[in-house]
Amino acid sequence: MHRPAPTATVKRILPWLVAVAFFMESLDATILNTAVPTIARALHVAPLSMKSALTSYMLSLAVFIPISGWVADRFGSRRVFVSAIGVFMFGSLMCGLSSSIHLLVAARILQGCGGAMMVPVGRLTLVRTFPKSELVRAISFFSIPALIGPMLGPLAGGFIVEYFPWRVIFFVNLPIGFLGLYLVYRYLPNYFAEKTDPLDFVGLVLFGSGIALFSYVLEIFGEHTLGSAEIVGLLALSLLLLLAYWRHSLSVEYPLLRLRLFLIRTFRSSVAGGLVTRLGIGGMPFLLPLLYQVGLGYGPLKSGMLMMPQPLAAMSLKMTMPWVITRFGYRRVLTSNTVFMGVLIALFATIDPATPIWRIALQAFCFGYFSSLQFTAINTIVYADLTEKDVSMGSSIASTMQQLSLSFGVAMASLVTAYFIPDRFHASAGEMISGIHRALVVVGVLTLFSALVFRQLRPEDGANVSRHRVEE
Numbered sequence: 467m468h469r470p471a472p473t474a475t476v477k478r479i480l481p482w483l484v485a486v487a488f489f490m491e492s493l494d495a496t497i498l499n500t501a502v503p504t505i506a507r508a509l510h511v512a513p514l515s516m517k518s519a520l521t522s523y524m525l526s527l528a529v530f531i532p533i534s535g536w537v538a539d540r541f542g543s544r545r546v547f548v549s550a551i552g553v554f555m556f557g558s559l560m561c562g563l564s565s566s567i568h569l570l571v572a573a574r575i576l577q578g579c580g581g582a583m584m585v586p587v588g589r590l591t592l593v594r595t596f597p598k599s600e601l602v603r604a605i606s607f608f609s610i611p612a613l614i615g616p617m618l619g620p621l622a623g624g625f626i627v628e629y630f631p632w633r634v635i636f637f638v639n640l641p642i643g644f645l646g647l648y649l650v651y652r653y654l655p656n657y658f659a660e661k662t663d664p665l666d667f668v669g670l671v672l673f674g675s676g677i678a679l680f681s682y683v684l685e686i687f688g689e690h691t692l693g694s695a696e697i698v699g700l701l702a703l704s705l706l707l708l709l710a711y712w713r714h715s716l717s718v719e720y721p722l723l724r725l726r727l728f729l730i731r732t733f734r735s736s737v738a739g740g741l742v743t744r745l746g747i748g749g750m751p752f753l754l755p756l757l758y759q760v761g762l763g764y765g766p767l768k769s770g771m772l773m774m775p776q777p778l779a780a781m782s783l784k785m786t787m788p789w790v791i792t793r794f795g796y797r798r799v800l801t802s803n804t805v806f807m808g809v810l811i812a813l814f815a816t817i818d819p820a821t822p823i824w825r826i827a828l829q830a831f832c833f834g835y836f837s838s839l840q841f842t843a844i845n846t847i848v849y850a851d852l853t854e855k856d857v858s859m860g861s862s863i864a865s866t867m868q869q870l871s872l873s874f875g876v877a878m879a880s881l882v883t884a885y886f887i888p889d890r891f892h893a894s895a896g897e898m899i900s901g902i903h904r905a906l907v908v909v910g911v912l913t914l915f916s917a918l919v920f921r922q923l924r925p926e927d928g929a930n931v932s933r934h935r936v937e938e
Contacts, residue, residue: 526578624770746913748875
């Protein structure tokens with residue numbers, strides 16, 4: 467591994483550089499979430515049908531992230547990062563020029579191809595630059611400016627669709643992208659492997675097609691465009707493709723995703739627990755704008771402002787998170803924090819037109835803090851017991867599962883909501899609120915199950931990352 471020693475300047479600026487990539491991605495996602503009802507009307511589709519524009523982007527990330535580590539090792543982190551930002555910017559431009567839901571989905575897939583290399587390679591560079599003992603603070607630190615995106619996104623999205631054409635929400639990525647290109651060229655360390663393993667093309671085809679087909683099944687199931695027999699057949703085919711990849715990965719020397727890493731307890735708990743957690747809360751950015759705008763009748767700007775307390779809490783209290791993890795340890799933090807999040811999600815089901823605005827904002831603030839604490843813990847303990855040669859592969863697997871779970875979380879939230887609101891084209895505001903409330907309860911209960919996964923951790927797990935001292 468060609469790994470130049472990072473200077474003090476690089477270590478100081480690198481978290482902010484990586485944050486630009488996170489900012490672009492999070493800003494784009496949160497702006498689109500707030501603008502879903504407006505864009506749906508403009509493209510003449512139902513609001514729930516807009517989930518394809520959300521899931522297609524995250525699915526594209528999940529399909530191409532597995533090769534991000536290999537590409538970074540083969541071509542160098544700096545070159546890959548620059549190319550990824552360029553593709554992401556071009557995809558954003560095409561999104562803004564789309565005239566139909568199909569063109570928008572295609573452009574979102576292109577965005578995902580860029581994001582698949584942009585964010586994971588930035589995170590991998592960060593992990594290789596900082597020692598494990600500094601990783602919690604480094605990830606917490608660069609997450610602060612990255613959280614400005616979710617804070618500004620809902621407000622900016624609401625403001626733009628209220629006063630400007632909705633297409634402007636995608637064009638804001640362009641100046642941010644140019645700033646990212648400058649910072650990458652100037653400061654990003656160029657890590658690359660002197661020798662890379664062969665790329666597993668067969669594994670990429672099996673895994674990518676299996677995951678894509680599985681997501682498509684969730685999509686068409688929600689739209690009820692195919693019969694039960696066809697849906698079951700496609701689901702079975704997707705599972706067979708994924709099973710074929712699993713068997714293939716055990717028989718080749720250099721698999722696309724090295725599944726044997728799941729034998730490591732901290733890695734397994736982080737990835738599996740994060741999967742269940744994100745399946746639960748991944749649909750929240752989709753459900754809350756629907757609750758506020760379609761159910762409660764709020765305008766896009768007011769809905770956007772009600773989304774702001776979540777990232778504001780995560781950003782303002784971010785520096786307390788390393789202390790919490792150090793004081794209580796990963797096992798205690800992840801198990802108890804998951805319960806708090808599940809309860810908070812279910813409490814959103816009590817919001818109705820009579821609920822005071824201050825209570826909605828306070829609940830969103832608390833949810834933002836606990837969500838950020840959860841992801842800080844998950845994203846750092848995943849590297850606790852990985853060796854240097856496994857960091858790239860571990861980062862690819864963790865990032866892949868993260869995006870898959872977020873994509874499936876949106877699809878699941880939409881499916882559950884559609885189940886409780888069968889006639890979504892003619893449902894009244896009361897029926898919409900009732901359906902979304904029930905979906906929130908289901909999502910909250912699902913989130914609670916991840917606590918069972920984190921209980922397999924031992925009290926001393928992750929101590930080399932968090933510096934937590936286990937009491938004798």
